[in-house]
C-alpha cells in the first residue's frame with residue numbers, strides 16, 4: 001500500500017492550501033477536486049515564509065493564516081474531509097519540527113498525528129535529502145510516504161541520493177523557479193523525465209501546469225501524473241475577491257479538475273509505443 | 278568530509294528547495310577552493326581590493342570622552358570608515374569577487390538597512406557585474422538615501438510588498454529569484470545567515486575586523502581587549518569582530534540585539550516588538566538554516582521590530598546562536614530609546630554619527646556603566662566596540678524617531694523657517 005498505487009493510470013494530483021480562504025469553503029473546494037477526478041490531493045499547511053512559492057500560493061498562505069489556520073486546525077481539516085483519495089501534506093520543515101510538546105522528540109508528534117488523521121505522505125520543499133533522516137525514519141515507522149522534489153538542476157550523485165530516500169512518487173519540478181501557472185510546458189520537463197527513467201517510482205510533474213492540454217503534453221512526454229497548484233488556487237482567489245458563492249467556485253474547480261484529469265488520460269494515448277510491443 | 282563548517286552544534290545546515298542545492302554545492306566547492314585554499318590567488322586579490330578599493334585597515338581609535346564616562350578604556354573599531362560606510366563591504370566585495378571567479382553573470386542581494394545593498398551595488402559596479410537588490414517596502418521608506426546610492430551605483434532596487442516589508446521578506450524574495458536564475462546568478466547574502474556555506478563564508482570575509490583589531494590592540498596597548506562589543510542583527514559584524522578572539526577565553530564577547538520597544542510579545546498579532554532572537558528566540562528553521570528564531574507556538578515566524586532596519590530580523594546566524602548556547606558569547610539587548618540616546622551621545626561626545634544598528638552596541642555601555650547604569654556588567658579595563666557603520670543613512674529615521682520622544686540628550690529637530 002502507499003501512494004504508488006494511485007498511479008495505475010495517469011494521475012491527476014491537485015494542490016490547494018487548506019483553509020483558503022476559510023475553513024468551510026476550503027473543505028468544499030477539496031471535495032470538488034475529488035469529484036473532478038483527483039487521484040491524490042496535496043493539502044498545503046501554510047507556513048509564514050513559503051520560500052518555494054510564487055505570488056499565487058503566497059497569497060493563499062496569507063488568506064489561510066489570516067483565517068486562523070494552525071497545524072492542529074489542519075489536522076481537524078483533514079478529519080473533516082469526506083474524500084476517498086489519498087491525502088498528502090505539503091508544508092515547510094519548521095512546522096513539522098515545532099509541533100508537539102516541548103520535551104517531545106522533534107518530528108515524531110507531527111508524523112504520528114498525521115497518520116492518525118489518515119494522511120498518507122508529505123512533501124516538504126525546504127527539506128533536502130541531506131537533512132531528511134529524522135523525518136524519513138518517522139515516516140517509515142508510521143507507514144507514511146515521503147515525496148521529494150527533483151529540480152531541473154538535480155543530476156548525478158544528488159539524484160541518486162534523493163531517489164534512495166523517496167517513496168510514493170517523485171515530484172518532478174517542471175522548470176526552475178517557484179510555483180505559478182505558466183502558458184507553456186518547458187523542455188526541462190522532458191530532460192528531467194529522461195534522467196529519471198531508470199528509477200522505478202511514479203513520476204509526477206508539477207510547477208506551471210494550468211490546462212488539460214499541458215497535462216496531456218506532460219503525460220505524453222512520459223510522466224505518470226501531473227501536479228497542479230497555482231491554476232486551481234487562482235480560481236479560489238478569484239472567487240474570494242469577487243465574493244462568489246462557495247458552490248460556484250467549487251463548480252469551477254471541479255470543471256478544471258476534470259479537464260486536467262482528462263488531459264492526463266489523453267496524454268497517455270499520445271505516448272510513443274515502446275518498440276517491439 | 279567537507280572542509281567548511283556546515284553545522285554549529287545542531288545549528289546551521291542547508292534547508293533549501295532542491296533547485297538551489299546544486300548551486301549550494303557549487304558554492305561550497307568554490308568557497309573551499311578559493312577562500313580556504315587561496316586557489317588562483319583569490320584571497321590575495323580580495324585582500325588587495327579590500328585595501329585599495331575598500332580602505333582597509335580601518336583604525337582602532339581610543340574614544341576619549343566615552344573612556345572617561347564609563348571609567349574604562351573604550352576603543353572603537355572604525356568600520357564606519359570603510360568604503361560605503363559599514364562593515365558590509367568586506368562580505369559584499371568577497372562574494373562578488375567569488376561570483377566572478379565562479380563564472381557567474383549576475384548578482385542579486387537582499388537588504389534591510391540598505392547598507393548591504395549599497396555595499397553589493399558598489400562591489401558589483403567595481404567588478405563590472407549586473408546587480409539587483411530586493412528591499413522591503415517599509416525599509417525603502419526608512420532608508421531612502423541608501424536606495425538612491427544603490428541606484429546611483431547602477432543596481433536595480435526591487436521593492437518587496439509581502440508581509441511587513443522588512444528584511445525577512447526581502448530574504449525570502451531573493452531566494453525565490455535565485456531559485457529561478459540559479460544557473461547564472463549568485464546570491465550575495467548579507468549576513469552570517471542562510472544555508473551553509475554562507476554563515477561560515479560570510480564570517481571568514483568579516484573576520485578581517487577581528488584580525489586587525491587583535492593586531493592593533495597588541496600594537497596600541499600591548500594586550501588583548503578585555504571585552505569586544507558588537508551589535509547583532511543577522512550577526513555578521515558580531516562574528517567578524519569576535520572570530521579571532523573566540524579562543525581567547527579572557528576576552529568577553531557581547532552581542533547586542535535590538536530590544537525594540539519591549540521584550541514581551543503579542544502572540545495574537547504575531548508580532549514581536551523587538552528583534553532579540555538570541556535572548557528570547559527558540560530553535561527552528563528559517564531561510565535555509567536551523568537557528569534561534571522569533572516564532573509562535575505553532576512554528577510560524579513572527580515579525581520583528583527595531584528602530585534600526587538592519588537589526589529588524591526574526592532570525593540570527595547559526596554560529597552565533599551556537600556560541601550563545603555554549604556560553605562563549607553573551608547576548609544582551611538594548612531598546613529603541615537607549616539606542617537613540619546612544620546615537621546622539623556618540624555624535625556629540627565623539628564626533629562620530631553611528632548607524633542606528635551600531636548605536637545599540639553603545640546603548641549597552643550606557644545601560645550597564647553609564648551614570649544611571651544598572652551595573653549588571655563589570656566592564657573590563659579595555660573594551661573594543663565595533664562601530665559597524667555610519668549613520669548618514671539614518672538621518673531621516675532619527676529625526677522622525679527623535680521627534681516622537683523626549684530624549685534628554687537630543688538636539689532640537691526643528692527645521693529653521
Ligand SMILES: Cc1ncc(COP(=O)(O)O)c(C=O)c1O
Nearest residue numbers: 392510511512513514587665666
Ligand atoms: C551598520 C550596520 N550594522 C549592523 C548591521 C546588522 O547586521 P549584522 O548583524 O549582520 O552585522 C547592519 C545591517 O544592515 C548595518 O547596516
